[in-house]
Amino acid sequence: MCQGYKFGGVAAGLKKNGQKDLALIFSEVSASVAGVFTRNRVQAAPVLLDRQRIKTGMVQAVIVNSGNANCCTGVQGVQDALYMARMAASGLGIAEEQVLVASTGVIGEPLPIAKIEAAMPDLIRALRTDGATHFARAIMTTDTVPKIVTRQGQVDGIPFMITGIAKGAGMIRPDMATMLSFAVSDIAASSVALQPMLKAASDRSFNRITIDGDTSTNDTALLLANGLSGAVISSPAHCAIFQSVLDDVLMTLAKQLVKDGEGATKLVEIAVKGALTDKDAYQIADTVANSNLLKTALFGEDANWGRILAAAGRAGVPLQPDKVDICFDKVLMVKDGMGCGQAAEREATRVLKKPQFEITIDLKLGAGAASVFTCDFSIDYVKINADYRS
Amino acid sequence: MCQGYKFGGVAAGLKKNGQKDLALIFSEVSASVAGVFTRNRVQAAPVLLDRQRIKTGMVQAVIVNSGNANCCTGVQGVQDALYMARMAASGLGIAEEQVLVASTGVIGEPLPIAKIEAAMPDLIRALRTDGATHFARAIMTTDTVPKIVTRQGQVDGIPFMITGIAKGAGMIRPDMATMLSFAVSDIAASSVALQPMLKAASDRSFNRITIDGDTSTNDTALLLANGLSGAVISSPAHCAIFQSVLDDVLMTLAKQLVKDGEGATKLVEIAVKGALTDKDAYQIADTVANSNLLKTALFGEDANWGRILAAAGRAGVPLQPDKVDICFDKVLMVKDGMGCGQAAEREATRVLKKPQFEITIDLKLGAGAASVFTCDFSIDYVKINADYRS
Incomplete structure (x- = not known):
């Protein structure tokens, strides 16, 4: 001590x-x-x-x-x-x-x-x-x-x-x-x-x-x-x-x-790389990490990568959808903006069942990188916060 | 037709x-x-x-x-x-x-x-x-x-x-x-x-x-x-x-x-007035309307006005906390940044039980005003979106 x-x-x-x-x-x-x-x-x-x-x-x-x-x-x-x-x-x-x-x-x-x-x-x-x-x-x-x-x-x-x-x-x-x-x-x-x-x-x-x-x-x-x-x-x-x-x-x-986030069952790192700047990378990582739709999908252990791309697309920074790669840990789930098929999805779903993993979003535009740590969004989060003061 | x-x-x-x-x-x-x-x-x-x-x-x-x-x-x-x-x-x-x-x-x-x-x-x-x-x-x-x-x-x-x-x-x-x-x-x-x-x-x-x-x-x-x-x-x-x-x-x-939002049980207008500009008012209304903590409190029918002020405070626009008034419909719940007590809270809780109501946030700084409509955030929202693709 x-x-x-x-x-x-x-x-x-x-x-x-x-x-x-x-x-x-x-x-x-x-x-x-x-x-x-x-x-x-x-x-x-x-x-x-x-x-x-x-x-x-x-x-x-x-x-x-x-x-x-x-x-x-x-x-x-x-x-x-x-x-x-x-x-x-x-x-x-x-x-x-x-x-x-x-x-x-x-x-x-x-x-x-x-x-x-x-x-x-x-x-x-x-x-x-x-x-x-x-x-x-x-x-x-x-x-x-x-x-x-x-x-x-x-x-x-x-x-x-x-x-x-x-x-x-x-x-x-x-x-x-x-x-x-x-x-x-x-x-x-x-x-x-x-x-x-x-x-x-x-x-x-x-x-x-x-x-x-x-x-x-x-x-x-x-x-x-x-x-x-x-x-x-x-x-x-x-x-x-x-x-x-x-x-x-x-x-x-x-x-x-x-x-230990309220109701959280998973710790997920959203790692963005290949952005034009570190600031752009952070902006995308932060937007994805705060997407309720992604967070509920994480709770459902659903590799719904469309929600990741949709959140990245609204972050307000340059992005070419047909260049983006997305990995769940080492599993390449999206290549050049399109899904890699059912075998990849089965592998990705296995990753999602882990208590801790990484989602990597590679924009392939530059050298900017940033990570944000987030958790899933569960039924318990709603329960905790609907009743917080009572 | x-x-x-x-x-x-x-x-x-x-x-x-x-x-x-x-x-x-x-x-x-x-x-x-x-x-x-x-x-x-x-x-x-x-x-x-x-x-x-x-x-x-x-x-x-x-x-x-x-x-x-x-x-x-x-x-x-x-x-x-x-x-x-x-x-x-x-x-x-x-x-x-x-x-x-x-x-x-x-x-x-x-x-x-x-x-x-x-x-x-x-x-x-x-x-x-x-x-x-x-x-x-x-x-x-x-x-x-x-x-x-x-x-x-x-x-x-x-x-x-x-x-x-x-x-x-x-x-x-x-x-x-x-x-x-x-x-x-x-x-x-x-x-x-x-x-x-x-x-x-x-x-x-x-x-x-x-x-x-x-x-x-x-x-x-x-x-x-x-x-x-x-x-x-x-x-x-x-x-x-x-x-x-x-x-x-x-x-x-x-x-x-x-x-009819996913899982929604309430339609709530977040009306901001008294901002320096309409744009400032919108920024606060939008931030409050998107606060998960407020939305879960709405689901819980809890007049947790602290979450409204906390969300307004992170909207990135000028705000003097000790000037802010908050009403639930006509019920004045917060006056000059402080709660109006238990009688007001009982009245406000009655408003929260309605399927549709208005939350007015008066910044008392200027003439800017804007409204955003939002809904509550329920357990069903999480269920719907955890299972969306299955």
Whole structure:
């Protein structure tokens, strides 16, 4: 585990089912911090608060609740977010500006701040160096499994760790970050150095996944670095090393999010190549990955490649239909815009029965490439979201 | 009924369930024609053919099949579309260039042209002046009801009629036209006069609806005018009269399409006002209307207005969350970005139980306004589309 961090998670009564819903990360010393946030124009109170607070570059704790997004809650929402931070700071004996806040859950309901206040002493007592699982469980909403990834690297022979914890599982088509993600490291680095690395890693991971095409009002990804390992980022080469470990952590979390998407039964990579530019490739991958018709066909394990071509065709970028090849894993299903027949379809259907596979779309126009990870669209997705607030 | 048109529909064996799947419109005399087509870059063979043929400005028949889209079918697909037209022309005793073709159904499978050829004599024999219902049934795919609208107008005291027939019911987020729509009139007008009127009416109707956010490869809307009523469009005032009747026909069809959307149980108008521009208003209405989270909440009859604000916030246009009002029909649910409490929510929930209602989003920033019609997203949508080809 990362040195110098403690994690905790308790049940404060925000979730109707009585499960854990209040979580805390605490660093023994103040840590450099970077953050990326939703670009949705509707932003929850804790997002507004954190955007201000990370400007100082240093924080020591993050308090998080699930079960309520504290969004569209007006001035009261901002006061509640401030008060959450103040209570945590008081319990931890640190300055309140050293605490960040994140919330996730239903939008538009007042935060039950009294329940959070009542649970705060328990939460402080629950902090443990091996408490990451409790933290991960306490930030879950419709997630079915906690998501924690730890990776190790070294700079100048000194090892460092990064632990990442994230939650999904709906309103996921991140635009800067996923719903909530917290990465902590024991490396030493300035917040100025961390910020572009977090941004780059988020762009390559959380911003390349989709579950249902909706962007959350609460998207927050934070990165803390407290320096307690002794490893220090002090050169571009160190940055590259740290970046690659961070990329690995966030990409692994991102895939876990999609795999555990609401009602999802499959994790599918939509890989576009041969586009005129990377941007074109991304545009097509994103449009295909968000097509409800493709996603329902994936759920039905139906190699309905016509829906892939139809979605690609509406992405608004150059495309010559009679040049396009489509593969399901290694199975060539479409060659030059036409189906490869029933034998290929039988092979493709076998691929579709797997829990994880890749759909490659080759436009054969240029060298542009991009991938987006998506999931299928199931009856359970509709059930979960028709009944979400009840 | 419109004077001088005959309609027919028969079962040619293209649909697995044995229902009608081959349809024909025939005008006693050659008619002026206008057409708008999908802007998807992947376009079916009949779309490519019709785009060419309407350039002459005159046609006398339209042959349509359901059960197969004749899309992504290469050179053979184009030959099949040409041959369909030639067979119909031969049976009707007219020039083959006078026949347009439309297809709808599964993408990527060869058109069973032999079945169409075998059914052609039956189809010709089935033509009747009162055959519009048979035509409407024969072009249906996952539609549950046929869609026919007839309206009357008059210019210079001479009455004219417009009959419109359309089909949905999935892959519907038209971009120029809906899946298939055929409007015939007995007014006299040049194709040059008709084209902008059809384009305007389509933009106001078919291009303002969405069922699942996917744009079809086969979208086609045609308008024929054979002049047999004696009414003639010969002035801007006549154009305005005809336009208003045509708008009414296509808007009524558009709403019928959404109401009969795959798995849909509700027809909902998303009306945005107070935007800086009409374009901004449309962008928000379209984003909200396509939000899977809102659509599943509509299915669950849950007044989850947070999802409306969250979708509006990611539409990419100016928005001040703390200014936004949201109404369900007349019930004010959100005032200045915050919920109006449980009494309002109870009222709103009553509105949500209706089969048809309006959600108004007032941004209070300017005078821009736009509406998009959408439906809810149900378990049946997923079932229909998971199993579509089996």
